[in-house]
Amino acid sequence: MSGDLAGLVAVVTGAAGGIGAVTAAQFAERGARVLAVDRKPSPGHAGAEAAGEISFLQVDLQEEDAPDRIVDHVRARFGALDILVNNAALIGEDASIERFSLDDLRCIFEVNVIVPFRLCAAAVPLLKRSGRGRIVNIGSVNSIMAPKAGSSVYVASKHAIAGLTKALAAELGPYGITSNYVLPGPTLTPMSAAFGDSWREHYASRVPMGRLLEPGDIAGGIGFLVGDAGAMVNGHGLAVDGGMLAVLT
Secondary structure, X not given: OXXXXXXXXXXXXXXXXXXXXXXXXXXXHXXXXXXXXXXXXXXOOOOOXXXXXEEEEEOOOOOOOHHHHHXXXXXXXXXXXXXXXXXXXXXXXOOOOOOOOHHHHHHHHHHHHHHHHHHHHHHHHHHHHHOOOEEEEEOOHHHOOOOOOOOHHHHHHHHHHHHHHHHHHHHHHHHOOEEEEEEEOOEXXXXXXXXXXXXXXXXXOOOOOOOOEOHHHHHHHHHHHHOHHHOOOOOOEEEEOOOHHHHHO
């Protein structure tokens, strides 16, 4: 697949580490010009040897003007946009429906649903001009399988992402834009590292492939959806979970 994204422009949010960082690097290796976006400082993506390039924009996605700033930056720097990956997300603290914090509810929905919605809206004019636009949103296996107790806010936000993506597929398909979402299984990222050994042991035993997923596994699924082979995949939720949903649903 090396070079198959040559000349294309991509935006990846939540790209300072984990799935986003690996996705940005893989896009660049395939020849894309990538704008990596995160509220954290640039981790120094190793894109110099890649066929494409990686630029970094530090911005807090919850700021009112963040979607417009990102798209304006892409337009000014590259003059185009072909691929949008909404990867940034929050999980929040587990809490029962009786104990949840309204602030947490608003914050998680802001990052996980409202920001992707607004960024898609801001990006559509450029994606229409592309002729082969791709939107990939990051969902979760928790929008299909029975989630653990106390995760209602996060799970609700990922159901919303699934619904949003399907609606975008119908609305934007006539313009040559596909909209899909990836459902990662339990993945070893800086965010999940905070969950501790019990989390890793619990989920490793539930994945038929016998191990937890790595960011590169999820990036591979994203990479399929944005490539030529995924041109007619639209409105689809692609589970990259090592078979966990197959045995638990």
